[in-house]
Amino acid sequence: MSNYYESDDLKKFGEIGQHAKALADDFFRYYGNVTGTDGALSKREKALIALAVSHAQKCPYCIDAYTTQCLETGANPEQMMEAVHVAAVMQAGITLVHSVQMQNHLKKMVL
Amino acid sequence: MTPVVQLKLVPRPSKYGFEGLLRARGIDLPPLSIDTLQVNLTKLCNQVCRHCHVDASPQRREMLSPEGMAKCLEILERHPQIGKLDITGGAPELHPRFDPFVERAVALGKHVMVRHNLTVQLDGHPQTGQSKEYLPQFFARNRIEVISSLPYYQEYFTDAQRGAGVFRKSIEAMKRLNAAGYGAEGSGLLLNLVYNPVGPYLPAAQAGLEADYKRELKEKFGLVFNGLYTMTNMPINRFKLHLNKSGQFETYMEKLLAAFNPAAAASVMCRSLLSVDHEGRIYDCDFNQMLGMGAVDAKGGGLTIFNFEFDRALKRPVRFADHCFGCTAGAGSSCGGATA
Numbered sequence: 001m002s003n004y005y006e007s008d009d010l011k012k013f014g015e016i017g018q019h020a021k022a023l024a025d026d027f028f029r030y031y032g033n034v035t036g037t038d039g040a041l042s043k044r045e046k047a048l049i050a051l052a053v054s055h056a057q058k059c060p061y062c063i064d065a066y067t068t069q070c071l072e073t074g075a076n077p078e079q080m081m082e083a084v085h086v087a088a089v090m091q092a093g094i095t096l097v098h099s100v101q102m103q104n105h106l107k108k109m110v111l
Numbered sequence: 112m113t114p115v116v117q118l119k120l121v122p123r124p125s126k127y128g129f130e131g132l133l134r135a136r137g138i139d140l141p142p143l144s145i146d147t148l149q150v151n152l153t154k155l156c157n158q159v160c161r162h163c164h165v166d167a168s169p170q171r172r173e174m175l176s177p178e179g180m181a182k183c184l185e186i187l188e189r190h191p192q193i194g195k196l197d198i199t200g201g202a203p204e205l206h207p208r209f210d211p212f213v214e215r216a217v218a219l220g221k222h223v224m225v226r227h228n229l230t231v232q233l234d235g236h237p238q239t240g241q242s243k244e245y246l247p248q249f250f251a252r253n254r255i256e257v258i259s260s261l262p263y264y265q266e267y268f269t270d271a272q273r274g275a276g277v278f279r280k281s282i283e284a285m286k287r288l289n290a291a292g293y294g295a296e297g298s299g300l301l302l303n304l305v306y307n308p309v310g311p312y313l314p315a316a317q318a319g320l321e322a323d324y325k326r327e328l329k330e331k332f333g334l335v336f337n338g339l340y341t342m343t344n345m346p347i348n349r350f351k352l353h354l355n356k357s358g359q360f361e362t363y364m365e366k367l368l369a370a371f372n373p374a375a376a377a378s379v380m381c382r383s384l385l386s387v388d389h390e391g392r393i394y395d396c397d398f399n400q401m402l403g404m405g406a407v408d409a410k411g412g413g414l415t416i417f418n419f420e421f422d423r424a425l426k427r428p429v430r431f432a433d434h435c436f437g438c439t440a441g442a443g444s445s446c447g448g449a450t451a
Contacts, residue, residue: 011365042319043316044315044319068312071308071309071310071312071315072308072312072313072314072315073315073316074315074316074319074320074323076263076265076267076268077267078265
């Protein structure tokens, strides 16, 4: 039976270059430069950001990959869970801040 | 040559091709020196850690004989080139002749290191109940370098790997070592900690993790130590069993292979160390010891402490297998931490 999001498919990420190698090479170079090195942010800080984004975007591949990356950069479960809460609270805030639009329109609609 | 040694010369199957990779990269790794004799005194331990490559536990009985200990000391005495004695186990302090072995090696002027699991101080001997609370003072009196595993500066990871309650006991044992002068600036009493991942992933960068450990252990518990050694989990024995049971063995091996680092390969510990088991057989490292891959001389003869000749051991070809990818991945791994 075929399923979406097979964990083994993560290993095939490199195959996105199959029909557009130059673009994939550009992407992976950029990707490596951003996430794979210490810069103004440490690799651990970047891994925690990526873990939060993985949850916000609901990408199971990314969640597996960045849970591992967090561990391999020395993060602990408390830091990882807080990062997920940042993603969650941002999504809640983004939903709630749109209620201002609702309030604005509501005022127009009510005499 | 005994039949046992001949059996060990049968090449081990190599699925991932460590030696083939070395040849393809033109990397030759002959021994450079023998500066450390690492002696496994016993597989008896008060703990049962989930990653333990020795498969040590309170049920193990293997012990190096008094004759074997005397032979190790004789080798150390006859060879000033071998400046360091690295005592490991199990919990080596549970060997009944541990104390005099240490004292005699120190009297020979050797730098003596003990792989001390911390909790044995509080647990004592699992079979006899003998107290081991004297160890901090014993170590300090003999100016032993203490090397202790602490998988993380928090309870969650530590207890997951080493058993419930181990973190709390380890912190108490470190307090006692600190009280004896260990880790204190200017004391010259070295307390080095060992980090290893709690699962199938590579260690974080050693320097950054050491800074985290120092900050957290100082702030939360008032503890000090000298250095942190990061080590990679070897895909053998108990850890391999876990990997196989959880379906992660292949993925872990692929990770190690993908992270192969020639600079780490150049600094593997088997190039400067000999490992001795409880029967006096010699190995290229502790991991080869646990796999029964005995060291051989250039003619294929098995090496033991009872037939030890320095030049013969120095000119031996190191025996590699796929588990060696564990020492060459990323920043490298050795009994002294990262190598690259």
